[in-house]
Amino acid sequence: xxxAGSLKNIPxxxxxxQGFLASGVPAGLKKNGAxxxxxxxxxxxxxxxxVYTTNRVKAAPxxxxxxxxxxxxxxxxxxNAGNANACTGPGGMSDAQAMARSAAEALDIAEExxxxxxxxxxxxxxxxxxxxxxVPQAVAELSRENHSAAAQAIMTxxxxxxxxxxxxxxxxxxxxxxxxxxGSGMIHPNMATMLCFITTDANISDAVLQQALKRAVDxxxxxxxxxxxxxxxxxxxVLANGKAGNAEIVQDTEDYRRFYGALKEVCTALAxxxxxxxxxxxxxxxxxxxxxxxxxxxGRAAKAVAGSNLFKAAVFGKDANWGRILCxxxxxxxxxxxxxxxxFIGEVQVAKDGxxxxxxxxxxxxxxxxxxxxxxxxxxxxxxxxxxxxCDLTYDYVRINGSYRT
Amino acid sequence: xxxAGSLKNIPxxxxxxQGFLASGVPAGLKKNGAxxxxxxxxxxxxxxxxVYTTNRVKAAPxxxxxxxxxxxxxxxxxxNAGNANACTGPGGMSDAQAMARSAAEALDIAEExxxxxxxxxxxxxxxxxxxxxxVPQAVAELSRENHSAAAQAIMTxxxxxxxxxxxxxxxxxxxxxxxxxxGSGMIHPNMATMLCFITTDANISDAVLQQALKRAVDxxxxxxxxxxxxxxxxxxxVLANGKAGNAEIVQDTEDYRRFYGALKEVCTALAxxxxxxxxxxxxxxxxxxxxxxxxxxxGRAAKAVAGSNLFKAAVFGKDANWGRILCxxxxxxxxxxxxxxxxFIGEVQVAKDGxxxxxxxxxxxxxxxxxxxxxxxxxxxxxxxxxxxxCDLTYDYVRINGSYRT
Numbered sequence: 001x002x003x004a005g006s007l008k009n010i011p012x013x014x015x016x017x018q019g020f021l022a023s024g025v026p027a028g029l030k031k032n033g034a035x036x037x038x039x040x041x042x043x044x045x046x047x048x049x050x051v052y053t054t055n056r057v058k059a060a061p062x063x064x065x066x067x068x069x070x071x072x073x074x075x076x077x078x079x080n081a082g083n084a085n086a087c088t089g090p091g092g093m094s095d096a097q098a099m100a101r102s103a104a105e106a107l108d109i110a111e112e113x114x115x116x117x118x119x120x121x122x123x124x125x126x127x128x129x130x131x132x133x134x135v136p137q138a139v140a141e142l143s144r145e146n147h148s149a150a151a152q153a154i155m156t157x158x159x160x161x162x163x164x165x166x167x168x169x170x171x172x173x174x175x176x177x178x179x180x181x182x183g184s185g186m187i188h189p190n191m192a193t194m195l196c197f198i199t200t201d202a203n204i205s206d207a208v209l210q211q212a213l214k215r216a217v218d219x220x221x222x223x224x225x226x227x228x229x230x231x232x233x234x235x236x237x238v239l240a241n242g243k244a245g246n247a248e249i250v251q252d253t254e255d256y257r258r259f260y261g262a263l264k265e266v267c268t269a270l271a272x273x274x275x276x277x278x279x280x281x282x283x284x285x286x287x288x289x290x291x292x293x294x295x296x297x298x299g300r301a302a303k304a305v306a307g308s309n310l311f312k313a314a315v316f317g318k319d320a321n322w323g324r325i326l327c328x329x330x331x332x333x334x335x336x337x338x339x340x341x342x343x344f345i346g347e348v349q350v351a352k353d354g355x356x357x358x359x360x361x362x363x364x365x366x367x368x369x370x371x372x373x374x375x376x377x378x379x380x381x382x383x384x385x386x387x388x389x390x391c392d393l394t395y396d397y398v399r400i401n402g403s404y405r406t
Numbered sequence: 407x408x409x410a411g412s413l414k415n416i417p418x419x420x421x422x423x424q425g426f427l428a429s430g431v432p433a434g435l436k437k438n439g440a441x442x443x444x445x446x447x448x449x450x451x452x453x454x455x456x457v458y459t460t461n462r463v464k465a466a467p468x469x470x471x472x473x474x475x476x477x478x479x480x481x482x483x484x485x486n487a488g489n490a491n492a493c494t495g496p497g498g499m500s501d502a503q504a505m506a507r508s509a510a511e512a513l514d515i516a517e518e519x520x521x522x523x524x525x526x527x528x529x530x531x532x533x534x535x536x537x538x539x540x541v542p543q544a545v546a547e548l549s550r551e552n553h554s555a556a557a558q559a560i561m562t563x564x565x566x567x568x569x570x571x572x573x574x575x576x577x578x579x580x581x582x583x584x585x586x587x588x589g590s591g592m593i594h595p596n597m598a599t600m601l602c603f604i605t606t607d608a609n610i611s612d613a614v615l616q617q618a619l620k621r622a623v624d625x626x627x628x629x630x631x632x633x634x635x636x637x638x639x640x641x642x643x644v645l646a647n648g649k650a651g652n653a654e655i656v657q658d659t660e661d662y663r664r665f666y667g668a669l670k671e672v673c674t675a676l677a678x679x680x681x682x683x684x685x686x687x688x689x690x691x692x693x694x695x696x697x698x699x700x701x702x703x704x705g706r707a708a709k710a711v712a713g714s715n716l717f718k719a720a721v722f723g724k725d726a727n728w729g730r731i732l733c734x735x736x737x738x739x740x741x742x743x744x745x746x747x748x749x750f751i752g753e754v755q756v757a758k759d760g761x762x763x764x765x766x767x768x769x770x771x772x773x774x775x776x777x778x779x780x781x782x783x784x785x786x787x788x789x790x791x792x793x794x795x796x797c798d799l800t801y802d803y804v805r806i807n808g809s810y811r812t
Contacts, residue, residue, distance in 0.1 A: 323528025
């Protein structure tokens with residue numbers, strides 16, 4: 001899978017940017033001593049921004065993090081996997097606070113500067129004592145090298161750790177943006193969609209950072225779909241500590257546009273890794289819609305196709321059943337003329353003006369065997385486009401989700 | 407599976423009502439000589455009403471039927487399985503017209519009195535000559551006995567034919583309502599959801615029939631969900647020929663309410679059969695939501711739970727993962743207070759006031775093994791309730807839909 005961005009992927013993930021350290025340690029929440037607590041620390045106070053789930057049911061750590069991000073500054077993030085601390089009643093909030101406090105004390109920083117996130121099973125009280133007991137080790141192991149341990153510690157059913165970083169010159173300074181993400185089920189458009197932590201050494205205010213993040217998330221994490229379910233815990237958080245020493249990035253400038261572009265690139269790369277790692281998925285699916293009457297219509301259309309169970313099962317089976325693509329467009333809510341729509345599976349055009357086209361089935365099967373599978377839809381109803389990412393629906397999705405707790 | 411209606415299920419399906427005949431014959435659209443063309447005929451002109459898919463992409467036969475039902479009268483319905491005549495370009499409409507014409511000529515009735523429906527693969531031209539060639543046999547075999555052959559002829563991936571009929575006294579006359587339905591994939595709330603043909607010998611105007619049908623469909627077919635995809639061809643059509651000889655049923659009377667109740671009972675029974683027969687499903691799932699602030703909120707909440715892939719996979723795996731139920735409620739769009747919500751899996755309460763409750767896992771597994779699986783959610787936010795039906799998500803769903811065309 002190639003990342004289509006214009007900037008070069010550099011190593012380092014969440015510690016690629018200057019002044020950030022990370023670690024991942026085992027606290028006993030996962031089985032067999034696996035890493036399950038991640039810590040991110042900024043040597044300087046950092047501007048903070050966040051985007052959160054739209055689910056009405058919100059986990060306690062998310063509520064706590066949101067209230068702290070709204071203050072605009074943070075220095076650390078502590079994350080656990082194995083327990084979501086969601087639907088845990090009033091005790092959930094005090095557990096989230098205690099988890100943050102344990103990190104604050106060990107780092108000797110103010111409690112309010114620690115953000116907190118959890119992922120895992122819902123409805124079971126957080127074993128906060130186990131996490132607190134692991135915090136000293138997490139602090140001791142903080143380093144620029146341990147970014148991958150942190151990325152591993154936040155995984156649940158993920159098959160691979162997800163990290164990405166880029167650098168770009170802003171005037172004569174080198175600015176770096178890097179991050180890590182976690183997610184493989186419960187991924188759906190129009191919400192923050194999973195856990196993602198991004199760090200940058202850019203000098204930027206929390207308000208401008210929030211604006212850039214919102215827009216980048218709309219075009220990346222909000223355009224992936226795995227199973228249509230949206231979670232109680234999902235968030236994307238960015239910390240910017242200014243250590244690059246660039247002149248402050250302000251709105252409506254060329255510097256802002258370039259910073260936004262790089263942030264979107266990191267978000268898109270991590271979002272595609274999540275779609276590719278959808279539970280049970282064997283192939284990434286990229287749906288490009290062009291010719292939409294508006295960006296919203298193109299986005300709705302692309303997401304409906306990427307999210308259709310019937311289409312996703314057809315991708316798994318390599319069945320060039322393009323009627324399911326047109327059908328999904330039809331219920332997407334997008335404004336378009338079915339009788340003007342062209343559909344391509346990879347390089348093979350399978351429908352023209354909404355109707356069947358004779359095509360080479362073998363070549364279509366070959367296109368459906370590629371990774372990523374590329375679907376292009378031209379609505380021929382305007383000049384707007386959008387891209388959504390998903391995955392195929394497989395036997396393993398059912399197996400994984402039929403026995404998550406057991 | 408028990409049908410909760412108050413009226414007794416009687417045999418006869420789509421010919422249970424007086425003055426209706428039906429047949430099902432093989433036209434060669436399905437493999438191995440299976441029945442694939444159904445014909446329904448009313449001895450008298452009948453009032454007609456219909457509800458159709460909300461998909462922007464609508465199949466030609468659906469457009470033709472809708473325009474004819476709007477005239478208020480019909481005498482026959484011809485249906486084929488094996489080819490949906492959807493996304494077939496301008497030729498689709500002339501094929502649908504030709505299919506209806508072949509039935510009209512053989513029945514010696516006006517072409518405009520014949521309704522037409524198709525189901526099957528999308529994007530392939532309808533083999534209308536094959537259908538026309540089978541029409542004489544379909545007319546010759548019309549009888550009150552052949553209702554089951556008709557119900558079989560409209561099946562695609564359905565595992566069982568779906569028929570239901572009830573009778574009720576209206577004043578001193580016996581009125582019968584019966585029907586047949588087809589559907590097992592692509593079933594989703596807020597659309598007509600599949601093919602369903604209902605006949606009644608009641609004396610009722612097409613306008614009043616339309617009103618009753620709309621309301622009954624909202625509470626039955628629009629409350630089932632199999633995979634979230636909505637189709638291009640789905641419709642529910644009712645014909646009422648007046649042969650029972652009752653005084654005309656008019657709005658806002660006790661007779662109307664009783665007729666509506668019986669129509670809803672037929673719709674609900676057929677809708678549950680479709681949910682139970684969801685592609686690959688092993689168990690029906692019934693989600694009852696009480697305590698909603700409005701019927702709409704309760705309906706949204708019930709449908710979100712019944713439609714959640716994660717919850718459906720958990721039902722298949724008999725995993726009492728109630729967090730997924732609360733999570734689905736959270737993204738349903740329904741107004742409610744998560745911290746006031748109680749959840750029951752069968753007789754086992756698994757959550758109280760939005761939080762975990764110690765419960766007997768073995769008994770919960772037993773409840774998840776029943777058919778239907780009963781989920782009750784009390785939002786404790788009002789006095790409104792709704793029920794939705796779905797099924798579990800299984801390996802077989804993926805198998806069936808990974809190779810539908812091949």
